Amino acid sequence: MSPKEWDDLKQSDLKKSLTLPCCNERAVAKTSSLGTQFFAHYRNSEDCISKPESKEHLRLKAIVSSAAESAGWTVTTEYIGHSENGDKWIADVYCTKGKTKIALEIQLSSQTSKELNARHRSYVESGVRDAWFMKDSVYVNSGHSSIKSFPRFQVKHFMDDKATPQMSNYPLTVAQFVDTLLNGGLVWKEDTDEHVLYYMKSKCWKCKTDLNIPIxxxxxxxxxxxxxxxxxxxxxxxxxxxxxxVGNSDLERFGLTTIGAHPIKGNAPNFPYCVKCTSCQAPQTNAYTLRNYHQWSTNVGRDYHHIVLSNYSHNGRYELTALSKVK
Structure with missing residues (x-):
């Protein structure tokens, strides 16, 4: 709707009959401080599985959905679906064309890799491809985009209403990138090689769980x-x-600790990356890890535990292939 049409809706009698698909509660038409037109709950519903969204999330969702529609896809925002196991999911932007189904997710709030992987699995079990648009810190803690089947991308400049949201690692706006993504303008590239990943035995400082820490x-x-x-x-x-x-998903698969950015005491300023306990998720400070490594290496010499990464993609990434398709 145009801004005038939206304002007319707010003033019309029709506004009282609008309901939300997530819980059938009455909907209220609103405009955020970033200019995004959206619907909100008239009153909270205890049974609703939908969660409140920030103005930045709403703005990006509007940009992504509009770009997907312009690219020729049938688009539904806040689409509710179910996996084969009966798990309910809500896609930010659900796109269909023929038999192809794609969910485009906006993820600006922190979420554990376990939660992200569970949401990804729900899409896989539902026959839906998913792609994620994340802010920098969430992207980093999710394990980057080093998995072909679980594409994740960084976005920037989405906080300022005077700036156009951009992709962090591609010379495109978010809208241009969505068009390129849905029109086949990305291809997965990988360089394969054989590497050795060394790790040591340690214990979590907090819960004393046995850990395998990459070194x-x-x-x-x-x-x-x-x-x-x-x-x-x-x-x-x-x-x-x-x-x-390597990415956190494969580190978990290998039985190793995962990695995240935690600017805490025991990590040098501006150097926040460290491993996390596989049980309680407590960050293991780098000072603690390094001290344990020196003690452990003295005892075992050079006979380190290791995993061979045969033909492992250590530079896996999505690359643009069809910039000519960008509008």
Whole structure:
């Protein structure tokens, strides 16, 4: 609707008959401070599974849905679906064309990798492809976009109503990127190689759970290229790089600790990346990890535990292939 049509709706008698699909409660037409036109609950419903959304989330959802519709897809926002297991899910922007179904998700609030993976699995079980638009910190803690079947992308400049939301790693606006994504303008590229991922046995400082903590990467062809954690800042750099190369989903699959950005005491300023306990999710500070590594390596010498990553994609990424399609 145009702004005038929207204002007319707010003043008309029709507004009293509008209901929300999530819970059938009465809907209220509103306009956010960023200029987004949206519906809100007239009153809270205890049975509603929908959650409140920030003005930035609403703005990005409006941009994404409009771009998807312009790209020729049938679009429904806040679409409710069910997986084969009966789990209910709500897609921010649900796009269909023929038999193809895609959910485009806006994720600006923090969420654990376990929660994200569960939501992703619900889409997989429902025969729906999903792609995620995340702010930087959420993107980093989700394990980056190093999984072909679980694409995640960074967005920026969405807080300012005077700025056009952009993609962080692509020279495109969010609207242009959605058009490119839905029109086949992205392709997965990967470089394969064989690496050794070294890890040590440790315990969580908080709950005392046994942990397998990554401590280094190497090349199976020559140990001269082995790279181990050295200093507190270097720990953060190592874990940030490992997160980009391997990702938290595979670290969990290997039985290793996952990685996140936690600017806490025990991590050097501006070097927040560290491992997390697999049980209680408590961050293991890099000072604590490095001290344990020095003690542990003294006892075991160079006979480190390791995993061989055969033909592992250490530079997996989505690349643009059809900029000519961008409007």
């Amino acid at each position: 280094g990467l190497g090349d199976t062809a020559c140990s001269n290229f082995d790279n181990f954690i050295k200093t507190v800042p270097n720990c953060s750099n190592f874990y940030e790089s490992l997160l980009a190369q």
